[in-house]
Amino acid sequence: MSRPAANTINAGAGHPKKGFFQTLCKQWQLVIMAVPMLLYVLLFNYGPMWGWITAFQDYTPKKGITGSKFVGWDNFKWLFGRRDFLESIRNTLAMSVINLVLGTVTSILLAILLNEVRKTMFKRTVQTVTYLPHFLSMVIVVGMAQNIFASNGPINQLLQGIGLIKQPIFFLGEEKLFWWLVGVINVWKEVGWNTIIYISAMTAIDPSLYEAAEIDGAGRFARIRYITLPGIRSTFVILLIMNIGHLMEAGFELQYLLQSSLTTDYAQTIDIFVLKYGISKQQYGVATAAGMFKSVVAIILLFAANTIAKKLDENTLI
Secondary structure, three states: OHHHHHHHHHHHHHOOOOOHHHHHHHOHHHHHHHHHHHHHHHHHHHHHHHHHHHHHEEOOOOOHHHHOEEOOOHHHHHHOOOHHHHHHHHHHHHHHHHHHHHHHHHHHHHHHHHHHOOOHHHHHHHHHHHHHHHHOOHHHHHHHHHHHOOOOOHHHHHHHHOOOOOOOOOHHHOHHHHHHHHHHHHHHHHHHHHHHHHHHHHHOOOHHHHHHHHHOOOOHHHHHHHHHHHHOHHHHHHHHHHHHOOOOOOOOHHHHHHOOOOOHHHHOOHHHHHHHHHHHOOOHHHHHHHHHHHHHHHHHHHHHHHHHHHHOOOOOOO
16 A cells, blocks of 8 residues: 555656746636737837937938948947036936935825825815826926916915015026926826825735724824834835836926926936937937937846845845
8 A cells, every 4th residue: 555655656746847838828818818918018119129229320211220321339429428418317317316206205195194084085085186187188287387386376476475485486497496396296296196006005004903003002103103104115115116217217298398498408308308309400320329328227227226125125026
């Protein structure tokens, strides 16, 4: 009786683990569902990357990629010798950091406040009101901002009414205020939408933790500090890593529509620079080089943030 049992054990131990393709065959329904998205990513995200070769050419549409002259790193050297390109890098990073800090802080604060609300009707009303701006067109948002921040707009009237200023502030024409103006508008438009994932993370926290803390005498702020914030820590880290990967994308529509001749030096982002030289001036090689630089830096930032988070024993993307 012992021999068959031993044979059975040996036979079971000899079976290799299921391979990758066996898992795919077993989950073929999920594979079929993923195919359209995979094709979309390959076609629209990776397919156009062959055009990066124009960053190393004196590209002209008449000659095409195969007939255009190869110039090596000349386009990149020309870019970093341009003052307006260096300013666009500065503006992009500055506005991205402001958007990241303001957006993250306000989203977490709003999510915590909504999580503490016990009246469901009031909570849903606030959520709906704060979500709505996300669905507005940027053209509408800029039009509203131009009216609100105008010299005779409600903001200046309010500041003058409470005695903080004597003369109206020219928000739309002051260069040094442009970055912060973009940050405030982005917060107003996206804060409600960004709270969704934080509220979801808070609902996953075990309610018994709050009950135990309340029994132990912990107040509301103590419960937020020792239960709520640690409970959303992993979510915060993942979102932070993803947002750091987008630091080279401060936006396009808002800056393009809100800028004026007085604020161009502080409003032009890398995307606006690419549009300016790629479409208006038809310097396609230069525009491609600028876009390539932005993408490469974004990848480096993403992997750097992921590596730092991994060394700190935090949740990571990879």
